[in-house]
Amino acid sequence: MSKTVVNVKTDVQAVLNELKSKQIRNVFFVACGGSSAIMYPAKYVLDREAQHITSDLYSSNEFIHRNPQQLGKDSLVILCSMSGTTPETTEAAKFAKSKGAYAVALTNEPTSPLAHSADIFIKYEWGNDIDAFETNLGVLYQLVFGLLYVAEKNDKFAKLVTSLENLQSVYEKALEYEASNARKFAESHKSEPVIYTMASGSNYGAAYSFSICILxxxxxxxxxxxxxxxxxxxxxxxxxxxxxxxxLAGLDETRPLEERALSFSKRYGKKLTVLDAKAYDFEGIDKDVQGYIAPLVLNRVLRQYAEELAEARNHPLSKRRYMWKVEY
Amino acid sequence: MSKTVVNVKTDVQAVLNELKSKQIRNVFFVACGGSSAIMYPAKYVLDREAQHITSDLYSSNEFIHRNPQQLGKDSLVILCSMSGTTPETTEAAKFAKSKGAYAVALTNEPTSPLAHSADIFIKYEWGNDIDAFETNLGVLYQLVFGLLYVAEKNDKFAKLVTSLENLQSVYEKALEYEASNARKFAESHKSEPVIYTMASGSNYGAAYSFSICILxxxxxxxxxxxxxxxxxxxxxxxxxxxxxxxxLAGLDETRPLEERALSFSKRYGKKLTVLDAKAYDFEGIDKDVQGYIAPLVLNRVLRQYAEELAEARNHPLSKRRYMWKVEY
Known part of the structure; x- marks a missing residue:
């Protein structure tokens, strides 16, 4: 039996203990919107690191209706919903279990439908004052690197967990570094009708989340x-x-793609906002996982940009016209 | 030895003959832009049909830099570029071969760098007067269903090929059915600064292609x-x-997602254009593969919409400001 020697969140450790007796052949990352976006870097990690485990990422309802042939007793299905009330994700957990898969839910609400529908759940914390280690992105990485360790003896698990423990101070320094940039962005973009985002590799999810959830x-x-x-x-x-x-310019292996796109955009565009992880202080983050950690930092900084933009536009981030207000 | 009994394009049959002696464990769909978009339905097919073969789909440069751990001698890498000169895709073919993978190129140009860089190539035809069977989407489906037959004895191969042989007349009837709708769309949208597309499942690629390549x-x-x-x-x-x-509303298993999105959009939107495959005559297309064939029909109809839009806007589809004109 493999024995994890690193200090992960108790809930994650409980899942890893279960995984020790399972033969996981494939992972399905299943969620909607912003909760799906946090899974893009995790898929990047598995693509680069996993010797045998394959993975796919689907929006919850696509997952159910696509009904992947290889979903079964050797599958780990990782689901996420902050409130745990997203109906499609709850249904996806039930669907996964009906196929014999092991369904692990990430949620902020232990009494939610999603937590009840999955085989097991991991509680994460939420909000600007929460330590990075306890957030959805933090616990998901503990789970994924833990799986790689348990199933394939991948040696980055300990480095990753130690790095996550030091991540909050990286966030704080990056937020301070970007504070005036975020205000300038908000002021100069408050009347723009269209704003594109761009990234590659592990950072694409942060760009996707900013586009569909924030903008x-x-x-x-x-x-x-x-x-x-x-x-x-x-x-x-x-x-x-x-x-x-x-x-976005991250620190992973696809950075040349982001740099090329940036270089071209500088020649023909004028309204460019660049968030470059190279400008941030990654002290305490192991060199071997900095590429994987960068999207978490970029994602946190983008939240600051969102808050400034909402303020400058006098359009609170909580304002909706349809979501939770009408039937859909 | 398995023996294919259906009449596929000679080039495809040559690849299938090679695949008979290989143990393909995973497929990577690798291309850029519109050539990548045609691969989304093929990934959908493998997800739903393949018992053992896994698959991933990446833009060519992402594929190279992401450098998937499981790319190797049991991999089939399917690449596509019409001109065969897309540098990233040619590099991806070389990269795939350097890892021991079997690289199959789809191209219109047998003497192109891509055709030379791959292990083998399949020539497809291009243009409005070409039979559906010979197009990129046509030969890719022959290859993917052929692989499923050769490797896993999937029984849909013959049905699919026969259906592809009858597809051109489905196209023609759909184009006739949509002709006046396409003109109306073009006229009413010629001054719109933003147009969204939406789809799910096997149809998402057609929506993606229309967004990034046409619009x-x-x-x-x-x-x-x-x-x-x-x-x-x-x-x-x-x-x-x-x-x-x-x-887009297709005929595959994810249609309920498209119907739900349409239903909501009808309540709050006014400028809706619906392409519903249910309205088309699928005579000659086997019931068992109609869901897989629908995105090809929708894609063909969208080309008609594009041509009408270009005409109404007096902005030819061939007009570019950067592509092939400046360095990038």
């Missing part, structure tokens, strides 16, 4: 998260001096 | 292909009476 959902601003590699095969024809782009 | 690249119109399941977890807050949506 479209919470600010009613047109948006699209462009993949930095796809940019040159269509989307780049849209850029000119009047079209704003937020470009 | 953004060829018409310089802002766009985003929204996943119909994700719609309710962010993007739907953007819709109102002034925001145009093109909504």
């Amino acid at each position: 479209m959902e919470m600010q009613w601003i047109h948006s699209h998260a462009i993949h930095a590699g796809e940019y040159f095969h269509g989307p780049f024809e849209i850029i000119d001096e009047n079209v704003p782009f937020i470009i | 953004m690249e060829m018409q310089w119109i802002h766009s985003h292909a929204i996943h119909a399941g994700e719609y309710f977890h962010g993007p739907f807050e953007i819709i109102d009476e002034n925001v145009p949506f093109i909504i």
